[in-house]
Amino acid sequence: MSLASLVPDTRVDPALLPSLLPWSLRFNFLYPYCDLFSHIVPTEPGPPRWNAELEAYYRTFDTQVWYLLGHDHDTDTFALEKLRSRQGELKRRKRKKEHGDGVPWADLEAAIAAVQSRILMRWSKLLGLHEIRLVFLRPLEKLHHSYDDFYLMRKVLPPMPYERPIARPCSLWPISARVPHYCDRQKRVCLWHDGVNWDEYALPDRPTTDSARRRFEPTAAEVLEDAEESGEAGWAEATMDDTTTPLLLARSNGARSSAFIPAFTGLFHRRHGQAT
Incomplete structure (x- = not known):
């Protein structure tokens, strides 16, 4: 089994996602x-x-964007759980390679690092906005299960002054997957369109003293290296659907060294067919 075959295919390449969540937004409202x-x-x-400002910008993205990114996250999370299970079995048996023509420990370790890096990238560039909104909605939906989320947001979010987004509702398609045939492609701003400045569609940055002080965010590789030194629970022990805790993902231990991650993840950057 090749190293590349250990990392699952996904619909959206997170490396191609524009970074639409500014640092201060992530630091203050998402992380x-x-x-x-x-x-x-x-x-x-x-x-x-x-x-209300976050909600207005959230609605500028086509709802299928969240579905596809969430599906990819689930795919990666499931793969990560399986890879860790296989690695744990090797550790239990004190082996460096699976039986027969099985996968060596080093390949499992590298695949785990690649999938973790992809999860981090996807979440920080865009998916985190959707997931934190789900966390906010969860207790409201338990109390008002007969209402949809847009109705609940209108009821619970107090009005506030903010600059309206320039994009129309459901018009942004910043992902590499094709726009579904049932969507009006003429009304979508797509990743592959020429002349699009995605910075114009990014959410507003709201710097604070704390976010400015911590401006130099660790890279995905440094996050994984930091996780390697920690003894905290593995990634597979918490998911974004966990209703018992606001923690969407737990940090990993045993990740591969940071110097290897950027080169390895480049093997899995696939460009999907693009609509015209």
Whole structure:
């Protein structure tokens, strides 16, 4: 089995995603509710600080974008759990390679690092906005299960002054997957369109003293290296659907050294067919 075959195919290449979530937004509104980034900012137990401005920008993205990114996350999370299980079995048996023509320990370790890096990249560039919104909505939906999420947001979010996004609702398609045939492609701003400045569609940056002080965020490779030195729970022990905790992902231990990750993940950057 080749090294590349250990990392699953996904619909969207996270390396091609534009970075639409500015640093201060992530630091102040997203990272505090995801244990994956607890080395950057302490995890908070309360509900996320979702507001009318975040909701307005969230709605500029086509809803299928969240479905595809979430599906890819689930694919990677499932693969990561399986890879860790296989690695754990090798460790239990004190072997460096699976039986017969099986996979060596080093390949499992490299595949785990690649999948973890992809999860980090996808979450920090865009998916984190959707996942934190789900965390905010979860207790509301339990109380008002007969209402849809847009109705709930209109009811619970207080009005606030903010500059309206320039994109129309459901118009942004910043991913490499094709726009579904049932969507009006003429009304979508797509990743492959010429002359699109995606910085114009990024969410507003709201710097604070703390976010400015921590401006130099660790890279994905450094996050994994930091996780290697920790003794915390593995990634597969918490998921984004865990209703018992606001932690969307737990940090990993035993990740491969950071110098190897950028070169290895480049093997799995696939460009999907692009619509015209």
